[in-house]
Amino acid sequence: xxxxxxxxxxxxxxxxxxxxxxxxxxxxxxxxxxGLITSMIGPSGCGKSTYLxxxxxxxxxxxxxxxxxxxxxxxxxxxxxxxELVQVRKKxxxxxxxxxxxxxxxxxxxxxxxRIHNKGQKFSKPEMEExxxxxxxxxxxxxxxxxxxxxxxxxxxLEEQQKLCxxxxxxxxxxxxxxxxxxxxxxxxxxxxxxxxxWDLHGEYTVLIVTHNMSQAxxxxxxxxxxxxxxxxxxNATEDLFVTPKMKETADYIEGRYG
Numbered sequence: 001x002x003x004x005x006x007x008x009x010x011x012x013x014x015x016x017x018x019x020x021x022x023x024x025x026x027x028x029x030x031x032x033x034x035g036l037i038t039s040m041i042g043p044s045g046c047g048k049s050t051y052l053x054x055x056x057x058x059x060x061x062x063x064x065x066x067x068x069x070x071x072x073x074x075x076x077x078x079x080x081x082x083x084e085l086v087q088v089r090k091k092x093x094x095x096x097x098x099x100x101x102x103x104x105x106x107x108x109x110x111x112x113x114x115r116i117h118n119k120g121q122k123f124s125k126p127e128m129e130e131x132x133x134x135x136x137x138x139x140x141x142x143x144x145x146x147x148x149x150x151x152x153x154x155x156x157x158l159e160e161q162q163k164l165c166x167x168x169x170x171x172x173x174x175x176x177x178x179x180x181x182x183x184x185x186x187x188x189x190x191x192x193x194x195x196x197x198x199w200d201l202h203g204e205y206t207v208l209i210v211t212h213n214m215s216q217a218x219x220x221x222x223x224x225x226x227x228x229x230x231x232x233x234x235x236n237a238t239e240d241l242f243v244t245p246k247m248k249e250t251a252d253y254i255e256g257r258y259g
Contacts, residue, residue: 007034009033009073009074009176011030011032013029014070015068015070016068016069017066018066020064025054025231028051030051032223036202037220038222038224039216039220039238040211041217042233043253044212047229049180049181052094052210054067055071055073055078055178056094057088073088073091073175090117093166093170093174093176094179095165095177095182096181097180099185101154101161105150105151106148106151109153109168110171111132112168113169114171135171138167138170138201139163139197140196140200141160157190158185159186159193162185162194163197175205175206176206179209179210183213218239223236226241226245226247233249234246241254
């Protein structure tokens with residue numbers, strides 16, 4: 001079981017990561033507060049997405065990745081050999097840059113993870129319908145799709161597909177939502193809709209969002225992390241980081257002098 005400890009959802013200590021001989025993360029130490037939206041900014045290749053993928057162990061799919069250090073999620077080191085990867089993925093959901101709904105119905109997309117993680121358990125049809133409706137309501141999609149639940153998910157707009165991908169995570173009851181550039185494929189209207197959704201979800205979920213859009217980071221997060229060359233340069237309340245950065249490198253990046 002992943003247990004709660006203090007008010008931090010994620011505690012990372014001295015995390016180093018190598019892709020073969022290339023070191024991508026250097027002694028990363030981060031405490032991500034429970035229930036907040038925390039954004040990560042920095043130039044391309046600075047380690048933001050690598051860190052995100054380290055928090056739910058996706059990097060392990062690559063056979064040439066080596067990791068040193070620890071990532072504690074609600075008090076448990078997810079890299080401890082005794083920790084089951086299935087349980088890690090159940091507690092930590094991931095949303096990617098481009099929506100990736102399965103080419104099946106809206107209904108089956110939302111219930112996909114729930115069915116996988118609850119094999120052997122029987123749920124009545126009313127129970128499944130309640131799970132389905134609750135997830136879609138949380139992502140503000142229910143009213144739009146309730147009469148079209150058997151429609152293919154891939155026929156939805158990109159904004160709706162991205163919301164659906166978030167809805168797909170919720171029946172599994174994750175505690176953390178990791179989002180890697182979730183608005184990069186969306187137009188301004190779709191981006192605004194997803195940002196509104198983040199604010200609706202925060203508090204109940206801990207959200208960690210990687211973004212290249214500094215305006216988005218400022219609008220849609222409470223704390224912000226600036227990374228550079230695989231290192232955490234600064235971590236502060238979002239408004240403080242943007243208005244009064246402590247590091248020259250942070251100020252240079254925010255003001256567009258590089259990156």
